[in-house]
Amino acid sequence: MLSHNLTLIARAFAYLMVSAVFLYLINNYLVFWQDFPGTYSLFQHYGWFGLETSELESGVGSGWAQLIFYLLVLGGSVGYAMKTRERRLEDDSIRFANLSAYIVRFAFWSVLLVGFADMIISFLRVENFLEHLVGDWLTEQLGRPIFRGTYIHYPLIFASLFIAAWFRTISFTWLALMCVLAEFLIVITRFVFSYEQAYMGDVVRFWYAGLFLFASAWTLVEEGHVRVDVLYAGFRRRKKALFDSIGCVLLGMPGCWVILMHGMGGRGNSLNSPLLSFEVSQSGYGMYVKYLMAGFLVIFAVTMLIQFVSYLLYSIGAWLEPEEKADHPSYYQLVSGDQTANIEGSH
DSSP states (O other): OHHHHHHHHHHHHHHHHHHHHHHHHHHHHHHHTSOOOOTTHHHHTSSGGGTTOSSOOHHHHHHHHHHHHHHHHHHHHHHHHHHTTTSOHHHHHHHHHHHHHHHHHHHHHHHHHHHHHHHHHHHHHHTTOHHHHHOHHHHHHHTSHHHHIIIIIHHHHHHHHHHHHHOOOEEHHHHHHHHHHHHHHHHHHHHTSOOOOHHHHHHHHHHHHHHHHHTHHHHHHTTOSOOOOTTGGGSOHHHHHHHHHHHIIIIIHHHHHHHHHHHHSSTTSTTHHHHHHTOOOSSTTOOSOHHHHHHHHHHHHHHHHHHHHHHHHHHHHHHHSOTTOTTOOOHHHHHHHTTOSOEEOOO
16 A cells, blocks of 8 residues: 555656646746746735736736646646556656657757758858858848847757657767867868868857757766765665665755756846847857757756656666565666667767
């Protein structure tokens, strides 16, 4: 009975946590990008849940709509966990690992496509080829960060959603290779041809930041992160699972939430501000992707949080099983053996 109740609580907590992080991103978009009032306005501007207003205000209705939607999603998450209570924790662990892997694939293709496209535009612009190809008006518009971001970057990012669903296997080895080749090109052009432009260094930083942050979630699957195993290495399997569960709840997930809430808590916060203003570097004729690098931290926090949820469910399942069970798979065997995460070579 205790095992059944703990399983149900763990699954409900997992679905609540993942639903909450996506609702937080949706609320952030609605409030700061689309100027919705948000649920906070029901307390800050309109009194207790907007009930103290003397007249009907549009902000109250929109705030209530958002609040009801969020509560329905959170309640639906708990309801789904209870409805599927017979499902094994390991199955849900794989599902969340798949979700994290899809987001990583989407981010990978976004970085790849946007990097190449923006690098080509920056090259043509700095060498004065762009106006001959697209005309003076479009050349001027492509020199504006908001235009390039809206009409070049965003469509490529949107296309990456479908590419990531179609190509289920990617390799970070190729992204690492592109970083090396781009840096090698800088060395050759600088010391052999005495030629270097700002966009050349920008693309290296852009790709390397994506490589480092996007691969972190899968490195957690492979247990490749640096850890001090002075005591942990000597623990038996169930004790390791117990400490892994505690670490996920008390350290891993709160750390991801700190990144999101500190960086996206307001319009001027460190992650929202660059994304909203299409911030670019001050090096003239460089790439216009600096604002997207702020979004890398969002992807990092979201994928790591989902991966911690997945690891938590696996750890609880391992802790509930008897110690003498010898065929219990490792987390990496569980996820990668299912052939669903499909991300290779993250190191």
